[in-house]
Each structure stands twice: as C-alpha cells, then as structure tokens.
Amino acid sequence: MKELIIATRKSQLALWQSEFIADFLEKTHHIKVRLEGFKTKGDVILDTPLAKIGGKGLFTKELEESMLRGEAHLAVHSLKDVPSFFPKGLKLAAISKREQSNDAMLSQNYENLQALPKGAKIGTTSLRRKMQLLTLRSDLNIISLRGNVNSRIEKLKKGEFDAIILAQAGIKRLGLDKAVKFLYTFSKDELIPAAAQGALGIESLDKKEILDLLECLQDKNAYIETKIERDFIKTLEGGCQVPIGINAELKDDFIFVRAVLGLPDGSEFIKEKSKIKKNEFEDYGEKLAKIFIEKGAKDLLKRAEKMI
Structure with missing residues (x-):
C-alpha cells in the first residue's frame, strides 16, 4: 500500500492519538499515513449525559461508517469508548501500549478529595466516577460535564466547578498536568478506572493487507489487561x-x-x-x-x- 488513511474525531486528544499512531506506522513501514477528520454524534450532542443518549458507540459509529464506505482504512479510538461488538467487515486490529489508567482530580483551589469543602461541585460525565466519589464523600455535588478536555478545564478555571475528574492518560498525552494549580491522582483502590482506560484501540477494515501493517502496534501486556x-x-x-x-x-x-x-x-x-x-x-x-x-x-x- 502506498497510503493509509486514518478516520479520526477532531478533538485535540483524538488528533493527538491518531497522529501518534500515524507517526509510528510511517517510521515502521515507510509509507504515507493521512488523517481524515469526522464529527461523531458524541462530539455534537454536548448538553446531555452520555448514558442517556446511547453510550460508547456515539464516538465510533461515524468513523466505522467512513471505513465501510472506503474513505479510510483504520480508526484510532480510546479503547474505553469502543463497544464489544464490531460491524461486519471491521475488526479490532491492535491494542497499543497502555498509558497510566488512573483517574485524576483537577482543581484550582483544592489539592485532593479530602480538601474539598462540603457540597463541593464536581464535574464529570461518568456514572462510574459519580458512584465511587459518593462512596468516598456522600456530601459532594456531582454535576454532568461534557465536552473535550480543554473545554472542561476552561470551565473549571472560570469557577463553574470546584474540581473536575478526568482520565490521567488524556492529561499526560496532551501535557496538561500544569494546566491547573492542583492535580491529584486517585489510587485504584479509591477510584477503579473504566474498562480499557488508558489504552488505544486500533479498529480497521478486516483485510489481511491492512491487518498485517497494523500488527506492529499490538502490545501483549495491554492486550492481556484489557481482555479481562x-x-x-x-x-x-x-x-x-x-x-x-x-x-x-x-x-x-x-x-x-x-x-x-x-x-x-x-x-x-x-x-x-x-x-x-x-x-x-x-x-x-x-x-x-x-x-x-x-x-x-x-x-x-x-x-x-x-x-x-
């Protein structure tokens, strides 16, 4: 193949992930890799919690359809957003080396969960995080927070929240660990992460020529952990x-x-x-x-x- 095309969302984190994989493939196979941007339903509907509008597939469907139409060969997803079943003609080709999987709390005024005042406003769209936070601090006011990583941090800086919860992996990948005054990383005993958090899943057309090119991305440890x-x-x-x-x-x-x-x-x-x-x-x-x-x-x- 002379060129591989990656279907990607247009958020900063999605582009970083796709560019990271594109760079690795170009260096490994000495072929051209191009990104093609698409908007997914999950990027458009930002005023409703994910759980109410369909969950995981909201971030993958449009990218999958672009591959099936022949407009792209592969897509790079945060694996935690990828459903367990794939449309006919597509396959989970590889799982790349995993980044830190913990959750993190970002705040301008409070250094950790215990330092938050009673009734503090915490931003997260995740029901998993909400449930676990309330088992640690039942007094917290958990408010739905959608949007890309940067827009969430901006809302925190404007004082709309006392703290927000994000995946540590996204913060590290975008170099945002100094974006706010305090960053507290939860232990996995405090907040158990989402399935496959921190791992990238490479979905592609189920064609041997493409699957062979993507085999170099597979990380055995990440595969073992995320399979469980x-x-x-x-x-x-x-x-x-x-x-x-x-x-x-x-x-x-x-x-x-x-x-x-x-x-x-x-x-x-x-x-x-x-x-x-x-x-x-x-x-x-x-x-x-x-x-x-x-x-x-x-x-x-x-x-x-x-x-x-």
Missing part, C-alpha cells in the same frame, strides 16, 4: 450507561484485578479485588462477571438504569 476488563463488561452486558469499573494490572507473573458496580448514588455496590496468575487471564473476565452476577449484579444494574 472488556470480557467482564461484555458478560455483564454493561457499558457507560451504568456505573461499572474494572481494572486489571499486570505485574511480573501476576495480575491484580479490581472491579466495582452499583447504583449511581453510591448507596449500594458490589466490589471485588483479586490476584491471579498471568496464565489465567484468558477467561478470567468472564469468570469474575459470573461471580458478580451470583452476588446480584444483574438486578443492581437494572435498578441503576432506572435511576439515570
């Missing part, structure tokens, strides 16, 4: 419409897994922490989900949906 996380979500049939956190962290020959799901107000939840051997990863996400189901996860998720 995505299998857990898939088995529970949950997405960002309901509050679920799942994180697998590979350290040497062991994988540390944390998972949580519950009601958006934090009043009820199921939480598990486990340690498995690396060679047990293949079906562990499904096994863990079944343990949650035995503990009443399905009923809890149904009730959670009614509260949105």
Whole structure:
C-alpha cells in the first residue's frame, strides 16, 4: 500500500492519538499515513449525559461508517469508548501500549478529595466516577460535564466547578498536568478506572493487507489487561450507561484485578479485588462477571438504569 488513511474525531486528544499512531506506522513501514477528520454524534450532542443518549458507540459509529464506505482504512479510538461488538467487515486490529489508567482530580483551589469543602461541585460525565466519589464523600455535588478536555478545564478555571475528574492518560498525552494549580491522582483502590482506560484501540477494515501493517502496534501486556476488563463488561452486558469499573494490572507473573458496580448514588455496590496468575487471564473476565452476577449484579444494574 502506498497510503493509509486514518478516520479520526477532531478533538485535540483524538488528533493527538491518531497522529501518534500515524507517526509510528510511517517510521515502521515507510509509507504515507493521512488523517481524515469526522464529527461523531458524541462530539455534537454536548448538553446531555452520555448514558442517556446511547453510550460508547456515539464516538465510533461515524468513523466505522467512513471505513465501510472506503474513505479510510483504520480508526484510532480510546479503547474505553469502543463497544464489544464490531460491524461486519471491521475488526479490532491492535491494542497499543497502555498509558497510566488512573483517574485524576483537577482543581484550582483544592489539592485532593479530602480538601474539598462540603457540597463541593464536581464535574464529570461518568456514572462510574459519580458512584465511587459518593462512596468516598456522600456530601459532594456531582454535576454532568461534557465536552473535550480543554473545554472542561476552561470551565473549571472560570469557577463553574470546584474540581473536575478526568482520565490521567488524556492529561499526560496532551501535557496538561500544569494546566491547573492542583492535580491529584486517585489510587485504584479509591477510584477503579473504566474498562480499557488508558489504552488505544486500533479498529480497521478486516483485510489481511491492512491487518498485517497494523500488527506492529499490538502490545501483549495491554492486550492481556484489557481482555479481562472488556470480557467482564461484555458478560455483564454493561457499558457507560451504568456505573461499572474494572481494572486489571499486570505485574511480573501476576495480575491484580479490581472491579466495582452499583447504583449511581453510591448507596449500594458490589466490589471485588483479586490476584491471579498471568496464565489465567484468558477467561478470567468472564469468570469474575459470573461471580458478580451470583452476588446480584444483574438486578443492581437494572435498578441503576432506572435511576439515570
């Protein structure tokens, strides 16, 4: 192939991610890689929480359609935005090396969660974050915050929020760690991240010529961790419409897994922490989900949906 075309959203973070992958492919294969920008439904509808308008697929559908129309060969997604099932003709070609997966709190006046005053206004669009924050501080006022990373930070600086919660990966990739006065990184015991947070998923046309070119992007550790996380979500049939956190962290020959799901107000939840051997990863996400189901996860998720 003489040229690869990447379908991308036009947000600063999406462009950074696509340019990062394009640069790697150009250097590896010595071919031209071009970006083609598209607007997704998730970029257009900014006044409604994601959970109410369809969740994950809102950021991928238009990019997938562009590939199926022959306008692009691949798309680079934040893997946490990618549904478990792919349209016919498309495939998850690779998962690149993972960035830090923790959540972070940004604030102009308060250095950490404990320093926030009673009733502080916290901006996040994530029901997962809302649920866990309220289990740590039930007095907080959690307000829906949509838009790209920069617009969210701008609202924080204008005083619309006392703090906002973002993925540490996006902050690091855009070099925004000094954008506000205080940045507090949550431990994974405080806030369990979203499935596949910090990982990039490369979706492409299911054609051998393209898949062979993208094979160089695959990171085995990221694949192992995110397989557990995505299998857990898939088995529970949950997405960002309901509050679920799942994180697998590979350290040497062991994988540390944390998972949580519950009601958006934090009043009820199921939480598990486990340690498995690396060679047990293949079906562990499904096994863990079944343990949650035995503990009443399905009923809890149904009730959670009614509260949105």
